[in-house]
Amino acid sequence: MMLKKYILISCILLFCLAGCKKRNFFPDEDDPGLSILTSYGYNIATNYINGKPYINPFFGAISGNSHLFLQKIVTNSAFDTLSLSWQIQPNDSSMIYSAPYQSISLLMPISKSFSQNDFLALSGQRFSSNTNTILINAFSPYPTDTLSGSSNI
Amino acid sequence: MKTGMIFFVCISPIFSNAFLPKHLQMKLTRPFPIILAIFILLSAEGDAQSFVSLSTGISKDINNESRSFYHIPISLQWKPFSGPGSPLFFEFDYDIPFTCKSAGNAYTLNPSLPEKVTLQENIHPYIFTTSIGFRIHLYTNKKNNSFYLNLLSGFCNQNFKVEYKNYDKVNYEVLNPDINRNAVKLVLSIAAVYNFHKRKQDMLLMLHLQSPLLTSQYNYPLSYQFIAPLQLTFGYNLFYNKRK
DSSP, rough: OOHHHHHHHHHHHHHHHTTTTOOOOBBBBBSSSSSSOOOOOOOEEEEEETTTEEEBBBHHHHHOOOOOOOEEEESSSSSSEOOOOOEESSSSGGGGGGGEEEEEEEEEEEEEOOOHHHHTTTTBBOHHHHHHHEEEETTSSSSOEEEEEEOOO | OOOHHHHHHHHHHHHHHHHHHHHGGTTTTTTHHHOOOOOOHHHHOOOOOOEEEEEEEEEEEEEEEEOOOOOEEEEEEOOOSSTTTEEEEEEEEEOOOEEEEEEEEEEEEOTTTEEEEEEEEEEEEEEEEEEEEEEEEEEEOOOOOEEEEEEEEEEEEEEEEEEETOTTTEEEEEEOOOOEEEEEEEEEEEEEEEEEEEEEEEEEEEEEEEEOEEEEEEESSOOOOOOOOOEEEEEEEEESOOOO
């Protein structure tokens, strides 16, 4: 009876450990504080803001890295907006308490009829310069910052 | 000799897996230690002379399937103890690498530049191994040429240096890049040594196989793995403190 109990506990532990998620952050030697560029699905987003490295947060072995937030924003103009957002935090322990930014978004103009299939069809496409924008959200004491830029998805 | 036997009996199960390609590891696990144990039983005694030997040749990696690393090995063996009861010796191997070339893709966000470029990737794997082992005498012919089996265990430093040629680091990012890796771990090795004489010179011909570093898999998927060098070397023996 005791043996069965131990086997059951071991199986549960194994199951839990098998589901553990890793940070999988591999530093880029050329860009301190950023992760190297991979296509392995590690769900790591890193960037510089004003020369400081930022990364999407890690919520532990159960939840893993914070996920990309994909949103279609309906507007009153001729186009809607596709938003790809990552929550971010400083990737530098010395600037934990002086980090004003909490998320970064890529905003793309899309047609009103834009669907999931249209999104999947974007794979491999390159958008022309300055057609998209980057939005950086700051904590309340700071103003929201909007920057224009090019993107490649 | 007893020391050698105990040492070997301990490491033989590890040998059986360490040298083999992954798909053969389980299939050949059982007969390999048995065959080597027979070698042990057949061996008579260790070499009675102290010596220093220096050899060099060519080395090919047998652990990477997608690419081959070649080196020029320089091997120094030193057997400080004389007498049949002291078969232990030390070995120092340094492998000078040939550049291993492959390709990597880099991408840019700059619309004025080509979206994708293919770069030449160069990998230089430096290997240094310090081992301790023992010699098993297998055979001596009428001309006093002898054949030995060396079994060794030691620590190996494998230092992979990766570079991308003409890499514009400002505008481009390599996708899934290989990265440098430098590790020191335990290795095991086995060598067949043929000692022969020509024009009053003591020479040797050695075929030496070393396991990859005995360590767990690295988290980041690299295009290369730790090297298992198969060396064919030729060199000279310098015997001293001879006993008859």
